[in-house]
Amino acid sequence: MTPSIAFIGVGNMASAIFSGMLATGYPADKIMGTSRTPEKRHYYNEQYGIAMLADNDSAVGQADIVVLCVKPAQMQSVVEGFSSQVREGQLFISVAAGIELDSLAHWLGKPVAVVRSMPNTPSQIGAGMTGLIANQYINDEQKSQVSELFSSIGNSVWVENEVHMHTVTSLSGSAPAYFFRFIEAMVKNAKEQGLDEATSRELASNAMFGAARMVMELDEPIEQLRRNITSPKGTTEQALLSFEAADIDKIVADAMMACVNRSKEMAADFAAKKD
Numbered sequence: 464m465t466p467s468i469a470f471i472g473v474g475n476m477a478s479a480i481f482s483g484m485l486a487t488g489y490p491a492d493k494i495m496g497t498s499r500t501p502e503k504r505h506y507y508n509e510q511y512g513i514a515m516l517a518d519n520d521s522a523v524g525q526a527d528i529v530v531l532c533v534k535p536a537q538m539q540s541v542v543e544g545f546s547s548q549v550r551e552g553q554l555f556i557s558v559a560a561g562i563e564l565d566s567l568a569h570w571l572g573k574p575v576a577v578v579r580s581m582p583n584t585p586s587q588i589g590a591g592m593t594g595l596i597a598n599q600y601i602n603d604e605q606k607s608q609v610s611e612l613f614s615s616i617g618n619s620v621w622v623e624n625e626v627h628m629h630t631v632t633s634l635s636g637s638a639p640a641y642f643f644r645f646i647e648a649m650v651k652n653a654k655e656q657g658l659d660e661a662t663s664r665e666l667a668s669n670a671m672f673g674a675a676r677m678v679m680e681l682d683e684p685i686e687q688l689r690r691n692i693t694s695p696k697g698t699t700e701q702a703l704l705s706f707e708a709a710d711i712d713k714i715v716a717d718a719m720m721a722c723v724n725r726s727k728e729m730a731a732d733f734a735a736k737k738d
C-alpha cells in the first residue's frame with residue numbers, strides 16, 4: 464500500500480520534494496503538508512491538490528512517513544510539540560542542515576526510524592542531489608522508500624558515517640549557491656564588456672551545464688577535460704593563470720571549510736539543547 468506522507472513545514476524544500484513526487488505519479492491524496500499561515504495552506508492546496516493542515520499533531524497522527532522541513536532553529540520545538548503522536552513503525556526524514564540523528568531521536572522520544580537528509584534546490588527541477596544517513600531503527604523497506612522518494616527529485620547517495628554529512632553539505636547542499644555566485648560574476652563582467660544580460664546568462668549557464676555533463680558522462684580525469692580546452696599560448700591559459708594567481712584552490716577550500724565549520728557549529732548547538 465502507498466504510504467501516506469506528511470511534510471511538516473511546507474516552504475521551498477518541502478514543495479520541491481512533493482512536486483517531484485507528484486510529477487512522478489505519487490498520489491496527491493497520500494500527501495499532506497503543514498504551515499501556520501492560512502494563505503500558504505490555501506496556495507499549496509490549490510496548486511498541488513494536497514491536503515494542507517494547520518495542525519502538526521493531526522498530520523503526524525495520520526502519516527506513515529513524516530518529512531521534517533522546518534528551519535533548523537525551529538526543529539526542536541516543532542518535533543517536541545508533536546512527539547505525543549509519534550508511533551513505532553513510523554519513518555521520520557529530516558532535511559535540516561546541521562541537526563544530528565541523535566538530536567532528532569531524542570526530541571521524537573521513541574525508538575523510531577530516522578533519516579537525516581541533505582538535499583539541494585535543483586530538486587525543484589528534478590536535478591537534485593541528496594546525501595542520506597539513517598539511524599539503527601530503519602529497515603530495508605523503509606530505506607527503499609527513502610531512496611525512491613529522493614529519486615523523484617534527482618539522485619541520492621547513502622553515506623556510512625554521520626560526519627560525512629558536513630562534507631555533503633559543503634559539496635552538494637550549499638554548492639548550487641557557489642555556482643550561482645560564479646555565474647553572477649561571469650554575467651556581470653560580460654555586461655561590463657557590453658553583451659546583454661540574457662545572452663550572457665545563456666552562454667555562461669550552458670558552459671556550466673555542458674562542463675557538468677562532461678564530468679558526469681565522460682570517463683576522463685577532470686584535469687584532462689580542462690587541459691583539452693587549454694591551448695598553449697591560447698586564451699583559456701590566460702584565464703586559468705589568473706585563477707592560479709588568486710590561489711583558486713585556497714579560495715574554494717576556505718569556502719568549503721567555512722560551510723563545514725558552520726554545519727558542525729549548528730550540530731553542537733542543537734546537540735546541547737537535547738538535555
Ligand SMILES: NC(=O)C1=CN([C@@H]2O[C@H](COP(=O)(O)OP(=O)(O)OC[C@H]3O[C@@H](n4cnc5c(N)ncnc54)[C@H](OP(=O)(O)O)[C@@H]3O)[C@@H](O)[C@H]2O)C=CC1
Binds near residue numbers: 472497498582583
Ligand atoms: N533551501 C535549501 O537550499 C536547503 C534547505 N535545507 C533545509 O530545509 C529546511 C527548510 O528550508 P526552506 O524550505 O528553505 O525553508 P522555508 O522557510 O521555505 O520553509 C519552512 C516552512 O516551515 C513552516 N513552518 C515553520 N514553523 C512551523 C510550524 N511550527 N508548523 C508548521 N510549519 C511551520 C514555515 O511556514 P509558516 O511560517 O507559514 O508556518 C515555512 O514555510 C531547513 O531546515 C534547511 O536547513 C536543506 C537543504 C537545502
Ligand SMILES: O=C(O)[C@@H]1CCC=N1
Binds near residue numbers: 560636637
Ligand atoms: O544554508 C543552509 O543552511 C541550507 C542548508 C544547505 C543549503 N541551504
